[in-house]
Amino acid sequence: MVSSEKVIRVHIVDDDPTDFVILDELLSGSTRFRFELSHLSTIEEARQELLDPECDVFLIDYFLGRGTARDLLMEARKLHCTIPIVVLTGANSPQLDDEVLELGAADFLPKDELSLPLLERTIVHAIRHKRTELELERMVKRDPLTGLGNRLLFEEILESSLARCKRSGGKLAVLFMDLDRFKEINDSLGHPTGDLLLLLISDRLRSVIREADFIARIGGDEFTILIEELHSVNDALSVAHKVVSAVSYPSPVGGHELNVSASIGLAIYPENGNTPIKLMQKADLALYEAKRSGLNKVQCFTANLQTQLEKHLYLEKGLRYALENDQFDLHLQPQWTLEGQKVIGFEALLRWRYGAEGMVSPADFIPVAEKTGLIVPIGEWVLSRACQYLKEWQLLGINNCRIAINVSPLQLKAGKFVDALESIALAEGVSADLLEVEITEESLLDGIEEHGRVSTELSRLRGLGIKIAIDDFGTGYSSLRYLRQFPADVVKIDKSFVSSDREELFEPDICKAIVTMAESLSMEVIAEGIETPTQLLELQQLGCLLGQGFLVSRPLTFEEASQWALAGRPSPA
Template sequence: MSSHLPEPAVASGESPQRQFVFISDGRLQEAPTVRHLLNFLSPLRAETPCQKVLERFLAQPDLYALPVIDKESRPIGLVDRRSFIEFFSKQYSREIFGRRAIVELDSYDEYESANPLIVEDSCSVEDVAQMIIDAGMQHMVTGFIVVSGGNYLGVANGHDLLNIITQRKQAELHYLAHYDHLTGLPNRMLLADRLERACRDAERKNSLVAVLFIDIDRFKQINDSLGHSVGDAVLRKVVERLKLSARRADTVARLGGDEFVILMESLDDQADVDLVAQRVVEAMRAPIEVFGHSLVATVSVGSSLYPADDTEISPLLAKADAAMYEAKARGRNGFRRYAAGTAMYNPARIALENDLRKAIDGDELVLFFQPQVDLVTQEIRGVEALVRWRHPQRGLVSPIHFIPVAEESGLIVPLGNWVLCAALHQLRQWQMQERLPVRVSINISALQLRQGGFARYLAEQIEAYAIDPCLIELELTESVLMHNVEGVLQTLHEIKALGVSLAIDDFGTGFSSLSYLRRFPIDRLKIDQSFVRDIERTPTNESIARAIVALANSLSLDIVAEGIETPAEKSVLEHMRCSEGQGYLFAKPLPAEEIVNWLGVSRKELLLSY
C-alpha cells in the first residue's frame, strides 16, 4: 500500500487513440475501456483501524485487495491481501498495529507495500495491460483502482482483464477462421455450422432448407489474362450482386476461389429456391466495370433441398455441387436442380476418406515427436506425439488435409485410438532401451473423450504396455470441456486417478473461463502459437501471453508455449517466466529414431547456432 497518490495512468481528459476489433459476425466494435471491467468495492477510509481491515479480509476470502481513499474520495493505496495477512500473522502484530489507522502501516519498514496502479475509467484495456506488463505483473492478482477525474469509482482485477483481452483476440481469430478475408463473407466452416443448425430447425418446424452452389464461368481466364487484382475486384462485384439476389434472411458464403453458396432457410416451397437461383443468373448478365475493363462474368448454379434430396446434412453441398456441374455441362450461364442419379462430382474427398480408413487398419500411419524444452536450461522436458500419413501414392499427407476428413466421417475415434496406442508402444520401447524418460503428450479428440468407457480403455492400454502413467499427458482443447460438463468432469477425474496428467491445448483460443480451470483437474496450459507468433512486436500477443503465464502461476499450473520459431520469441517468453517451449527454433517434429539422435546434441550449442 502507498499513502502517496501516484500519477494516474491516463490523465483526466486525455483522449486515447480509438482502437477497434472484429466481433463474431464480422463487424467492427470499438475496443473496450476499463469501464467494462469496473467492479464497485466499498473502500477503506484512511483512518480505518488495521484490525477492521483484517476482519474484513477474513470474512471475505474472495477479496484479493482493498482500496484506501482519503476524505475527498481520492485513492491513496491498495491493501494486498497476501502481504497484509502475512504481516498480521507475525507475533504481536495485532497488539502493536491493530488499533492504528491503515494509512500508518505503510510507513512501517517491515510491512511489504507497493504503489497501487490507478487509472482513469477512459483508459483502454490494452493500455492497462501494458502498464501491468511494465510493472512486472504484480497487479495481475491484486488488480488496480479505477477513478474518474481522480475520484474513486471502483476496482478491476487482472483475471477479468485477461478474459476481455483474450475475448478480443478470440474475436479476431474467430473472424479469421470463419470469414473470407477478401469478401467478408462467411467461409466454408461457418457455412457448415449454419447449414447444420438450419437443417435441425427445419426438422422441428417441418420446413425446407435449400443450398445454391454458384460457380463463376471461365473465371480462370479472367485471372490469367487480366491478373489477380482484376479477378479479386470481379469477385467483390459478384458478391454485391449475390447479396442483392438473395433474400435478407439468406446466408451468402464463399467456399474459396470462385465458388459461392447461398443457404436458404425456413422454406415452404421449392419455387422460392428457383426464383432466387434465376435472379442470381440474371443479375450476372450485366457487364462488370473494373479498372477500365468491361467484363461479363456469368455463373452456373445448382441446388439441393433438405430433406427432399437428402436427410443427411453432409451430402447436401456435394449434391448442389453436382447439380451445378450439370448446369455447366448444359452450356453454363444457367441453373439446375439436383436430380436422383446425378453423378457426384467430388470423388477426391471420398477417395481420401476410403484411403484413410485403410491407412488406420494398415501400415501407413506413423508418429512424429516434437520436443518440449526448458526455456532456461534447454533440457528436454517432454515430447508431443503427432500423427503423419505416408500415403503410397500421395506421399506424406499433411494433417491439415486428413484430420478434417477424419472428424467429418467419424474416423477421428479409431485414428485417435491408433495414435494413443502407438505413442504408448513407442514410450515402452524407449523405456526398455532406457532412453528418453520424459513425458509424452497425446492429443485426444472430443469424440474420443465422449466415448463411453474412455478412462477404462486408457487404463487397459497403460497396463498392456506396462507404462508408468506419470509419463503420459493427454492434451484436450478448451471446447471439449464445455459440452456435457458433468460427464467430462467425471471422465477427467477417472483419468487423473490413473496418474495421467492433463493439459489444455491452444489455450486462449476457446472459452478461457477461470471457472473451468478451477473446477477441472488440469495440470498444464499450452499457449497457442497464434499468441507466440511475432510476440516481440505484437503488444496484444505479449499481453495475452503474460496474462496466461501469470494466471497459470496463480493456479499452480505448468505452462508451455507452442510455435516458437525465433530467438526473439523465445527471449520474450523466457523473460516473462514461461517455463517451457515447443517449436521449430528447437526442432521440427521428428520420427522416433531421430528424436533419440537429437538428444545427443547439446541444447545450448543448438541455440547458439541461431
C-alpha cells in the first residue's frame, strides 16, 4: 500500500524544461499524495541514476535527444532495476505503447491526455505493481531452506554489479564455497540433520559478510558470495579466510557436535572475466582445485587453471562437433565365465579420436560431457549404436549376448532416458532386455539420495527386464541399506581390488567380502581387470563366476566382437 503520508519521490527524465514544469504544476496540486520531483535533462544523467536510483518512480519522455526511452528501459533491464518506469510521449503510436511495455515499462501515457488524477493513479499503480512483482520474484529466487538467494538471483545481482563496476572502474570478487564431506553427514545422520547444519552455516556466512555483499545457496551444500568494492585480491582472500574460519567452528546440530570445514574458489573482475558466466565458471574451477588440494582450502583462479579451462572449452567444442559429425566409436570388451571363458556379453566402451590429440581418454572427456550436459545426447548416441549392434547380431543369429552400457546419473535425472531407450530399441527392432545398464556405486547412491527421478528411472528399467549393474563397487561410500532399498542385479568388483603389479589378487579379502555380500542379495558378480591366470584362479576359489579383463581380451571393434560372439555362443541343446 502506498501511504498518502509518505513522500513519493519522482524522477522526471525529459530534455524539455517546459514539460517538466507542466508535470511539476500538475503533481504539486495533489491533495491525496505528497510528490517530490527531481529533473534529469539528459539520457546520460538518467543512465547514471539507474545504477543506484534514489526515487520511487521514473517518468521518462520517450524521445531524449538522440536517444529514446527504449535505451533506458534496456539498460534498466540489464541492471535489474527495481524502480518502476512510466514512459511519456507526445506521439500517438500504439506501436510505441506495445514496444515499451514489452521492454518492461510499467505504463505508457500520451502527454496530451495528462491530468492529475491520471498521473496519481498511474504512479501509485506502477509502484504497487512493482512491489508485488518483486515480492513474487523474491519467492521464486530464494532458497526455501535458508532464505538466501538462489542461482538465478545471484546471476542477476552479479550482472548488475558488473555493470556498476564497468562504469566506476571498480573490482569485485565471486566466491564459490562448498562444505567438505557434507554428503557423509547426510548419509550417516540423515537429511534433517544436514538441513539444520546448512541453516547454521548460512547464519555464520551472514555474520561475516558485509551488508553490501550478497550470499546465495546454489546447490545442496554449495554457496556463492559476491564481494563488491574491492581494492585488491587480498581483500577477497581476507573475506574467504574469514568464511573458512567461521565455518570451521564446532557445530552443535541435532544432538551432535559436528566438525565441518569448507573449500573456496574465487575469481576477480576484471582480471578473470567480465561476464557472470565467465566469473562463475572460473570460481567453480578454482573451487574444484581447492578441493583437490585437501580440506579447508582457499584457491584463486590462476594461469594454470586458465590452461585447464581452455582445455575444457577445447574438448567441449570437439564433443559438440563429434556429436554432429558422428565421430565417436563404440568398442566392446567381452564378459565371460571364469570356468571355460565362455562369452556371456560385452561392456560397451566409448572411444573418441579428436584431431591432433589422437585418442582422448574417457577420463578427460566424460567429466567435460557431464559438466556441459552433453552426456545426455552422447548417451543417446551410445544407446542407438548399441541397439544397431544388437540388430546386426540378430541377423547373424546371435540372440543371447547382452551389451552393458555405462550411464551417468545426469542421464537418469533428465527423466527421459528410459523413454529414449524404449524408442531406440523399438526403432531398431531389438529387445530392450538385451541391454544392461551400468552405473557407478557412488553415482547410484548420490542419485537415489538426492533425486527421486533416478530411482524412478532405474525402477522402470528393471520393469523392462533390463539388468542394472553397480560398477566400481567397493570404491565409494558403501551402504548395504541402499542396496536393500534398491537391489541391483549385478555387482562389478572394481579392478583396483583385482589387479596390480603382481600375479595374485591385490585385495583378496575385499573381493571375498563383495562376493559374499552379492550372494546374500542374490546378485551376480563380475570381476573387472583380470590380467593373470593366478588372479582368475583365486577369484574362482572365492566363488566368483564371471569376469572381464585383458587376460582374455582387450576392448574390441564391433567386427572383432561379432567373431567372439559367434565363437563363444553356447552350442544348441
